[in-house]
Amino acid sequence: MSSKEYGQISYMPGNEKRHHAAEMKSVVPDKPLLFLKPPTAFITEGNPIKVPRGCHELHHEVELGVIIGRKGKDISEIGAMDYVGGYTLCLDMTARDLQEEAKKNGLPWTVAKGFDTSCPVGSFLPKEQVADPHNLPLWCNVNGQMRQEGSTADMVFRIPTLISYISSYFTLEPGDVILTGTPAGVGPVQPGDIVEAGLGSLIRMSFKVQVEEKSM
Numbered sequence: 001m002s003s004k005e006y007g008q009i010s011y012m013p014g015n016e017k018r019h020h021a022a023e024m025k026s027v028v029p030d031k032p033l034l035f036l037k038p039p040t041a042f043i044t045e046g047n048p049i050k051v052p053r054g055c056h057e058l059h060h061e062v063e064l065g066v067i068i069g070r071k072g073k074d075i076s077e078i079g080a081m082d083y084v085g086g087y088t089l090c091l092d093m094t095a096r097d098l099q100e101e102a103k104k105n106g107l108p109w110t111v112a113k114g115f116d117t118s119c120p121v122g123s124f125l126p127k128e129q130v131a132d133p134h135n136l137p138l139w140c141n142v143n144g145q146m147r148q149e150g151s152t153a154d155m156v157f158r159i160p161t162l163i164s165y166i167s168s169y170f171t172l173e174p175g176d177v178i179l180t181g182t183p184a185g186v187g188p189v190q191p192g193d194i195v196e197a198g199l200g201s202l203i204r205m206s207f208k209v210q211v212e213e214k215s216m
Contacts, residue, residue, distance in 0.1 A: 021112055032165050033105070033158050035109050041119040045205050050094055050212035051191060052115035055078065055095040058209070061182035062197045064133065064152050065090040065121060066159055068176040075167040080160035087130055089122035089203040091140070091195065092179055093212035096188075120175070120195075122203040129202070134158060138182075140197040150183020155180075 020130055051058050069085020071123070091111070099112035130136070134153060140148040157165070162178055191211045198204045 004154065019080050029156065031138050032079045032162055034169070035113045036165065037114045037119050040116045041114055043117050043120050043207070045120075045122075045207065047120075048208045048210045048211055049091075049112060049119065049120060049189070049195065050115075050117045052095055052098075052111070052118075052212060053214075055115075057095070057097040059094045059096045060140055060142065060147065060189055060195055060197075061094055062148050063090045063092055063140050063170065063179045064088075064138065064155075066178040066180060067124065068161070068163075068172045068174055068178070069127075071171065071173055072163075072167050073171045075164050075172070077160040077164040079129075080163035083163060083167075084133075084159070085174065086127050086129050087125045087133060087199075089138075089197055089199040089205060090177065090179055091207070092119040092182065092195055093120070097201055120205065120207045122197075122199070122205040125199075125202055132201055135201045135212070136199075136202070138191040138198070139194065140185070142187070142193050142195055144194075144196075148183045148185035150185075152180060154183065155181045162204045176182050 006086050010082050025195050028078060043191055053188070063146075065088040066084055067086045067088060068083055072083045075083055095112040095115065128138055134155070136147065136152045138152065139146065159178075160179065162180065166172065166178060189209045192211055193209045194206060196204070196206045
């Protein structure tokens with residue numbers, strides 16, 4: 001699978017880590033919380049993160065991305081890892097003020113999570129290069145100041161559980177990406193900020209934040 005193939009992702013389900021759930025004053029869920037991101041959410045290095053219109057509090061959330069390698073539906077936890085093609089590093093950029101407004105009104109998080117450029121991604125890692133995806137360090141800094149440091153060991157739901165649960169509702173296609181949760185330390189970014197993130201020594205990426213300009 002090449003890095004180009006996961007640029008055509010149709011959706012992205014999500015998950016939280018325990019410390020982040022506490023940070024957001026949320027109850028640790030007993031099943032994965034799912035949301036979707038369209039293909040236009042995804043950007044690679046060299047492209048800016050754009051603050052969506054109406055957003056005054058844009059937050060970074062660094063996460064391990066699991067890239068699906070083959071089509072599957074109703075996948076068992078036992079065989080779930082056979083459907084993994086590889087991994088990447090992702091930033092789940094979240095319009096926090098829009099999300100809180102949606103929560104208050106019982107509305108979907110579509111705009112808050114799925115706006116254009118809301119999911120910067122790093123390079124593709126074949127699964128053979130990752131000995132244990134459940135024990136990888138994650139970090140994120142803004143303008144050189146460390147904001148998030150954690151490990152995939154802290155994820156609430158392990159990868160086989162996520163794949164099995166998600167595939168009971170959605171057919172997974174090659175190139176789909178599943179986000180696995182973010183460590184504590186999420187926080188705001190402003191236009192002009194540089195957001196850097198890493199997955200141990202395996203992936204490092206950097207993105208600049210800018211205001212979204214209206215298309216002509």
